[in-house]
Amino acid sequence: MQMQSVSKAHTSLVSSLGVDGRILTMLVVLAVVWTVFQILTMGQPGQFLSPQNLWNLSVQTAVVGIMVGGMVMVIVTRQIDLSVGSVLGFSGMIMALIQTVPPLGWGGNWLLALLAGLLLGALIGAFQGYWVAYWGVPAFVVTLAGLLIFRNATFIVASGRTIGPLNDNFKVLGGGLNGSIGEFWTWVVGLAVMAYIVYQALTNRNRRIKNGLPVRPMWAEVVVNGALLALTLAFVLVMNAFPYPGTNVPRGMPVPVLITLIVLFVLNWVALNTRFGRYVFAIGGNPEAALLAGINVKRMLVAVFALMGMLAALAGAVQAARLNFVTNSMGNLLELDVIAAAVIGGTALAGGSGTIVGAALGALLMSSLRSGMVLMGLPTEWQNVVLGTVLLAAVIWNSVYLRSRR
Amino acid sequence: MTPLVEMRNISLRFGGNQALDNVSVNLYPGEVVGLLGHNGAGKSTLIKVLSGAYRADSGQIWVNGQEVQIRTPQDAQAQGIETIYQTLALADNLDAVANVFLGREKVRGVRLDEDIMELEARKTLDRLRVKIPSLRLPVAQMSGGQRQTVAIGRAIYFKARCLIMDEPTAALGPEETQKVHQLIKALKAEGVGIFLISHDLHDVFDLADRITVMKNGRLVGTVYTQDVTHDDVLGMIIGGVMPKNARPADQPAPRA
Ligand SMILES: Nc1ncnc2c1ncn2[C@@H]1O[C@H](COP(=O)(O)OP(=O)(O)O)[C@@H](O)[C@H]1O
Numbered sequence A: 001m002q003m004q005s006v007s008k009a010h011t012s013l014v015s016s017l018g019v020d021g022r023i024l025t026m027l028v029v030l031a032v033v034w035t036v037f038q039i040l041t042m043g044q045p046g047q048f049l050s051p052q053n054l055w056n057l058s059v060q061t062a063v064v065g066i067m068v069g070g071m072v073m074v075i076v077t078r079q080i081d082l083s084v085g086s087v088l089g090f091s092g093m094i095m096a097l098i099q100t101v102p103p104l105g106w107g108g109n110w111l112l113a114l115l116a117g118l119l120l121g122a123l124i125g126a127f128q129g130y131w132v133a134y135w136g137v138p139a140f141v142v143t144l145a146g147l148l149i150f151r152n153a154t155f156i157v158a159s160g161r162t163i164g165p166l167n168d169n170f171k172v173l174g175g176g177l178n179g180s181i182g183e184f185w186t187w188v189v190g191l192a193v194m195a196y197i198v199y200q201a202l203t204n205r206n207r208r209i210k211n212g213l214p215v216r217p218m219w220a221e222v223v224v225n226g227a228l229l230a231l232t233l234a235f236v237l238v239m240n241a242f243p244y245p246g247t248n249v250p251r252g253m254p255v256p257v258l259i260t261l262i263v264l265f266v267l268n269w270v271a272l273n274t275r276f277g278r279y280v281f282a283i284g285g286n287p288e289a290a291l292l293a294g295i296n297v298k299r300m301l302v303a304v305f306a307l308m309g310m311l312a313a314l315a316g317a318v319q320a321a322r323l324n325f326v327t328n329s330m331g332n333l334l335e336l337d338v339i340a341a342a343v344i345g346g347t348a349l350a351g352g353s354g355t356i357v358g359a360a361l362g363a364l365l366m367s368s369l370r371s372g373m374v375l376m377g378l379p380t381e382w383q384n385v386v387l388g389t390v391l392l393a394a395v396i397w398n399s400v401y402l403r404s405r406r
Numbered sequence B: 001m002t003p004l005v006e007m008r009n010i011s012l013r014f015g016g017n018q019a020l021d022n023v024s025v026n027l028y029p030g031e032v033v034g035l036l037g038h039n040g041a042g043k044s045t046l047i048k049v050l051s052g053a054y055r056a057d058s059g060q061i062w063v064n065g066q067e068v069q070i071r072t073p074q075d076a077q078a079q080g081i082e083t084i085y086q087t088l089a090l091a092d093n094l095d096a097v098a099n100v101f102l103g104r105e106k107v108r109g110v111r112l113d114e115d116i117m118e119l120e121a122r123k124t125l126d127r128l129r130v131k132i133p134s135l136r137l138p139v140a141q142m143s144g145g146q147r148q149t150v151a152i153g154r155a156i157y158f159k160a161r162c163l164i165m166d167e168p169t170a171a172l173g174p175e176e177t178q179k180v181h182q183l184i185k186a187l188k189a190e191g192v193g194i195f196l197i198s199h200d201l202h203d204v205f206d207l208a209d210r211i212t213v214m215k216n217g218r219l220v221g222t223v224y225t226q227d228v229t230h231d232d233v234l235g236m237i238i239g240g241v242m243p244k245n246a247r248p249a250d251q252p253a254p255r256a
């Protein structure tokens, strides 16, 4: 009896924080994983929680991080996209071909290459979405076909060659030697984010009080926003603690990480604050209700797939810029990482439920596990066994969580 | 008097199944027309034609004396026709506020105006006097009565001239059913026309001014409630025969 009432009080305390339980769980799991890896790699030159490793970890999370928000939207609408790894590779290859100097490439402008690649990704996504939405072909089949087609189209357009080196300006996207924004701008971004957090918290709360709507208790507001501020500050400090080799000059935030954060912020905002986001969830919750409410479900599905395709192309740009040379296997099997990250982050494959923030944490958890296991020298086979187990555990935990809330 | 809504000679096939065969009904302001018939008689299909969910193969829809084309749910809403579907048509993963405004969200710029929607939803649902403690929980976590209330709130918020209620009390207990009856009477007094589909003859006799019966996708006929007995109506539903003494009832019921 006592136990029960204690745990009741505990859950109501947590629920008055107004934060999704699955996200809290993810944060706890991440904290545990990071602590364990730190203990296991203590004393190594690049121990897990060293600025160097965390900085690298952030870059390694970027490619999946850019795509995972789109995958959340796809899955929430009860669809799936298996083609993202191939679309990443194909649009990355096209971007490489456009900018690489002849005879290997066409010697075009790097910015033009980027824009053409993004447009191509969006068109491929829209094309796949069209068959799903207007012809009722299952997304699994359409995008499996897309996986095959675009993986091999990548080979065909480059005649099997590796294309590069890429333009120096384009390579900034990859976070290499010139690919960070430096100490000053990292502070600027960090402080702007912190100002935004405070501004949001205050204006939302005041507006709800003015309108006579319920608000969460003041202490919860302080805890949640305090935690966000602390995380932002810690992030800035870590990013500025990793210098260029042989110097004391901090690199600051890598450009791909900045891109990832912007993409995630925008997608999260769209998901929570716009009609588009609302309809994505409505379609996933009850497609018939969405139709009867006058939502253009077909057009929405095309838009969601187009968005996914464009994000895959953006991730392709970052990946290509990072590698400097694009091979025809770039992005191979990456669709599995993206889907796994979304699912680990609490996205229900049945549709209707998922968060961008959770999925971003899912991506971070996956790359943390990889990075930690690499530091420990675990063979790839064992790494994959662990990641598969984590995926399974996450799915089971999610379904338990969702059932408990019915 | 011009009917608020008139459906003329509506036919609709689903593959080989003639779900609606030349059905005509009408509805005047401030009256309740009960729509009765066995399961599969075509009641839900008929009202879905009116609400823009289905398109008829043939037939016409007239609103306030003018022929209109209803191709989508928005077309129906633009004509002041609101529908509470038998299946409720709620997005279970969204909260009550989101469901009330689904498809017609209030925005400021591109941003959803959640505060206004929450306040308005609260006002509308309070009118129904069914307790809903939090409007911000997914409706999947609500009781049948609360969900039904959200579905009704969704229809009445937008000031319907014509309200379609497809078995609105099927999931409700006696007390909640009573509240819906009061609501129907209040809306009727405001001049709203209501199509009421129900399996409960008592409900229909209590609320409806006229009764339209369908069988196997065809219209059996329309009678004034005051002219008929339960047995007469059962004869129409089961046997498909009109009671002998019933007057033709395509005009609103004379005031008793
Ligand atoms: N979407 C549909 N597709 C095919 N057949 C349908 C569909 N909706 C209804 N029907 C058929 O149309 C007939 C009328 O159904 P319905 O209008 O739901 O009846 P009621 O509401 O009177 O019980 C039934 O035979 C039903 O099986």
Ligand SMILES: [Mg+2]
Binding pocket: B043, B044, B045, B086, B166
């Ligand atoms: Mg029905």
